[in-house]
Amino acid sequence: MQTNILFTAEETALYDYLIVINPDAQTAGDVRRFKEKIAQDLGMYPSRYSQAHISLFRSVFPEKFQSDCVALLEEIARKQAAFTVYTSKFDHFVHGAIKRTIYVNVANPKPVVELQRRILDLFGVKQGSFKPHITVARAISTSEFDKVYPQFDNQLFVRSFSCRGFSLLRKPATGGSYEVVREFTFGSEVRYEKSLFNYAA
Numbered sequence: 001m002q003t004n005i006l007f008t009a010e011e012t013a014l015y016d017y018l019i020v021i022n023p024d025a026q027t028a029g030d031v032r033r034f035k036e037k038i039a040q041d042l043g044m045y046p047s048r049y050s051q052a053h054i055s056l057f058r059s060v061f062p063e064k065f066q067s068d069c070v071a072l073l074e075e076i077a078r079k080q081a082a083f084t085v086y087t088s089k090f091d092h093f094v095h096g097a098i099k100r101t102i103y104v105n106v107a108n109p110k111p112v113v114e115l116q117r118r119i120l121d122l123f124g125v126k127q128g129s130f131k132p133h134i135t136v137a138r139a140i141s142t143s144e145f146d147k148v149y150p151q152f153d154n155q156l157f158v159r160s161f162s163c164r165g166f167s168l169l170r171k172p173a174t175g176g177s178y179e180v181v182r183e184f185t186f187g188s189e190v191r192y193e194k195s196l197f198n199y200a201a
Helices: 002-011 025-042 063-079 110-123 142-151
Strands: 014-021 054-062 083-095 099-106 133-141 156-163 165-172 179-185
Touching (some): 014 063, 014 110, 025 133, 025 156, 054 063, 054 110, 063 110, 063 179, 083 110, 083 133, 099 142, 099 156, 133 142
Antiparallel strands (some): 014 054, 083 099, 083 156
């Protein structure tokens, strides 16, 4: 009886799932160096140690649905062709009167938006406003933003990388770091990973 109870608890464990596109090593390294520059002025801040990525979808659901999710994502990846992602400059989001997010824009958002739409269709979610981007500093205060943004304002960040797949990550819904559940390669077999990465949404 106790074994059944433990099994049920594992099945119903809630996880925070995140689907991301990872840029190439050069782009990721360049973003990391800008994060380091911000940290010199602000110290610790949200997303300081998160790896560079483009978020496609995030949802919390029980672990028992993970295998179904993976199977459906495999089908999307199998039918998807690789595409090139271009960036051009830094920009920012405004979150009300007290928070700002600095990011690298995606200059050709259409293929990323289309990929996200297919993923949302998979989960039965209607696509809303979506601006593909790579976060540099997430939800910092307006005073912190005013301190560091002049060094980014109107500055170019011209990079490109080939997007050949996406990753499914997860962490306990109660918190922690994201773990790579699976990496999906477009038009080919899935590569399986077990390593841990410190991602942030």
